[in-house]
Amino acid sequence: MPVRIALIGTGSVGKGVLEVLSRKNTGIILTGVADSRSGLMDPGGIPVSSLLDRKKKTGLCGERSISALKVVTEGEYDILVEASPTDAVTGEPATGYIRAALSRGSHVVTSNKGPVALHYRELSNLARENGVSFRFEATVAGAIPILHTLLDSLGGNEIHALYGVLNGTCNYILTRMAEEGLSYRQALDEARALGYAEADPTYDVKGIDAAVKLVILANTVWKKEITLDTIDITGIDLLTEEAIRLAEEQDATIRLIGEIVPAENLYRLSPRIIPKHHPLVVQGSLNAIIVRTDLAGDLIFAGKGAGSLETASAIIGDILSIRERYAGGN
Amino acid sequence: MPVRIALIGTGSVGKGVLEVLSRKNTGIILTGVADSRSGLMDPGGIPVSSLLDRKKKTGLCGERSISALKVVTEGEYDILVEASPTDAVTGEPATGYIRAALSRGSHVVTSNKGPVALHYRELSNLARENGVSFRFEATVAGAIPILHTLLDSLGGNEIHALYGVLNGTCNYILTRMAEEGLSYRQALDEARALGYAEADPTYDVKGIDAAVKLVILANTVWKKEITLDTIDITGIDLLTEEAIRLAEEQDATIRLIGEIVPAENLYRLSPRIIPKHHPLVVQGSLNAIIVRTDLAGDLIFAGKGAGSLETASAIIGDILSIRERYAGGN
Numbered sequence: 243m244p245v246r247i248a249l250i251g252t253g254s255v256g257k258g259v260l261e262v263l264s265r266k267n268t269g270i271i272l273t274g275v276a277d278s279r280s281g282l283m284d285p286g287g288i289p290v291s292s293l294l295d296r297k298k299k300t301g302l303c304g305e306r307s308i309s310a311l312k313v314v315t316e317g318e319y320d321i322l323v324e325a326s327p328t329d330a331v332t333g334e335p336a337t338g339y340i341r342a343a344l345s346r347g348s349h350v351v352t353s354n355k356g357p358v359a360l361h362y363r364e365l366s367n368l369a370r371e372n373g374v375s376f377r378f379e380a381t382v383a384g385a386i387p388i389l390h391t392l393l394d395s396l397g398g399n400e401i402h403a404l405y406g407v408l409n410g411t412c413n414y415i416l417t418r419m420a421e422e423g424l425s426y427r428q429a430l431d432e433a434r435a436l437g438y439a440e441a442d443p444t445y446d447v448k449g450i451d452a453a454v455k456l457v458i459l460a461n462t463v464w465k466k467e468i469t470l471d472t473i474d475i476t477g478i479d480l481l482t483e484e485a486i487r488l489a490e491e492q493d494a495t496i497r498l499i500g501e502i503v504p505a506e507n508l509y510r511l512s513p514r515i516i517p518k519h520h521p522l523v524v525q526g527s528l529n530a531i532i533v534r535t536d537l538a539g540d541l542i543f544a545g546k547g548a549g550s551l552e553t554a555s556a557i558i559g560d561i562l563s564i565r566e567r568y569a570g571g572n
Numbered sequence: 573m574p575v576r577i578a579l580i581g582t583g584s585v586g587k588g589v590l591e592v593l594s595r596k597n598t599g600i601i602l603t604g605v606a607d608s609r610s611g612l613m614d615p616g617g618i619p620v621s622s623l624l625d626r627k628k629k630t631g632l633c634g635e636r637s638i639s640a641l642k643v644v645t646e647g648e649y650d651i652l653v654e655a656s657p658t659d660a661v662t663g664e665p666a667t668g669y670i671r672a673a674l675s676r677g678s679h680v681v682t683s684n685k686g687p688v689a690l691h692y693r694e695l696s697n698l699a700r701e702n703g704v705s706f707r708f709e710a711t712v713a714g715a716i717p718i719l720h721t722l723l724d725s726l727g728g729n730e731i732h733a734l735y736g737v738l739n740g741t742c743n744y745i746l747t748r749m750a751e752e753g754l755s756y757r758q759a760l761d762e763a764r765a766l767g768y769a770e771a772d773p774t775y776d777v778k779g780i781d782a783a784v785k786l787v788i789l790a791n792t793v794w795k796k797e798i799t800l801d802t803i804d805i806t807g808i809d810l811l812t813e814e815a816i817r818l819a820e821e822q823d824a825t826i827r828l829i830g831e832i833v834p835a836e837n838l839y840r841l842s843p844r845i846i847p848k849h850h851p852l853v854v855q856g857s858l859n860a861i862i863v864r865t866d867l868a869g870d871l872i873f874a875g876k877g878a879g880s881l882e883t884a885s886a887i888i889g890d891i892l893s894i895r896e897r898y899a900g901g902n
Contacts, residue, residue, distance in 0.1 A: 262728065262867060266728070268728055385868035385871065386871060387721055387725035387726060390720075390721075391720075391721065394720070394724075394725075394889075394893060395709075395720040395893070396885070396889060397888070397889050397892035397893065398592065398596070398885060398888030398889055398891075398892055399885055399888075519849075535715075535885070536881075537592065537715070537882065537884060537888070538716075538876065538881075538882055538885040538886075539715055539875060539876040539879070540875065540876075541873070541875040542874040542875060543871070543873055544851065545869060545870060545871040545872060546868070546869045546870075549869070551866075551867045551868075552867065552868055552869055554867060555726070555729055555865070555867035555868040556868075558727070558729075559725050559728055561728075562728055563724060563725070563727065566724070567897060
């Protein structure tokens, strides 16, 4: 049976989801869509290619009279896909949409870090009370299905620790500083030119983005209730070429590493000197994660940490998992 | 609600499962157990620590009058955990046990490569017809939840190719030949002394074990119907120190790599010269896998490929996934 989704947000992530729906037979139908200025609902299914065309030409995905909230509260869908931009301070308006969808008994899949980092406990309780799923694979490590792995596949393991390269922009900058002897400023400009860094890169280079992902991991995998304030954060914006050169002289390099060791109450993000052959020394905009477990030992994961289709991959994975689960059988 | 399992096989894998049950509160109850010479059933739950003691002292887990088949067909359990030794030629007696369990409407989790490599299509159909699950995470790459990832988490992706180091014994031997300049024979003897290699290492070093895993991956992830004969197999038993030395001179090394590229009809296992910084160059008895996907890009996984608790981790993960799924909700 096809699963009906309503998509909120048609930026990079939303467009990726629409791309996949238009290219593949996924058994997913779009019955609602909204951007920040317009919305559209059709219980019979919205043709995705013409939607993509319209958005490209007019900048709008639907009608101005239909708000995102209207799509969320009045649309006919099984799963809300919340892909609006992250606001790490308020978590809005995404949290409101998610709350509304869960309350009416719809599943929610989100790529939005704000609601998960700020309100995981409340939202997961709300999902449970309403007998629906709340999933957010796309919020951490892009294409790497790390939450699925830690929360589902490794069930039965205690996860003792997690170490990760969780921000592709910072990793790109550090890679280029080491490879080419660029200054921080030069590498940042290059990252901007290639679209890896935003015009205002503060959120990435000061470590906020990676730290928010640590909050999500801590609160979901370990059921903690920490906030951004709990994380000991050092970004890469004050790093000198000299520091990188010194590391390189020791056959090492510098990476921005997030660490969670709950037994030691350690929640830290900081540039670390690590040996060049260490599994966390991935190149360019890749992400990498090591988890330390009691049964499975150490496991290493690496892959693309961002990107339109890569993030869509995580969202589609969540949608299909929900469909499988509620279909039951085999 | 606790889930009831019957365990067939109390070798390394079975003991690992029992270890976990005795150490952790997993919500899993053992209601049946059998080794090759004895069996035991108790719908109220078999105390695991005393079972482990008895097995250690007497070599038997139960009574000689109770066969494994009796436990499978007459026991009261929700999930059969089939962990008897792999017979890659006949797949028996494991396939018979699995068939019997699925036919009576019980789920099956197995670490046994024979039944999956030889009879996946039949057994998965049988599972579907009976509305139950057939899972086998432990058959490939030990502690790395690669099947869960490819079959569940990456749903929505096309997997274009898979490349992997799938046999820890061979990888250990190759690592030691490169690191210490040992001959194949010396490295093999060392692997034997450390318990990585069996007294008869043929199955590992001739590549059969890794090739069987490729068959399982091809038939389950890509729904092919290949057999061991389809795989182009070269083991490591004829590899010379000279070959390794030559590779090392080029800042490369040799690893036994399994490759699946369905679009090119490529199913191959062979020693390959690869650059030292390649993600598949893992050390010692580790396994590593790269998958190439259309949406998520390239993903890399590494971890322990074997071991009693590591394999138990995969089995417990399968058991808990089945419990989650059939419990429904959240």
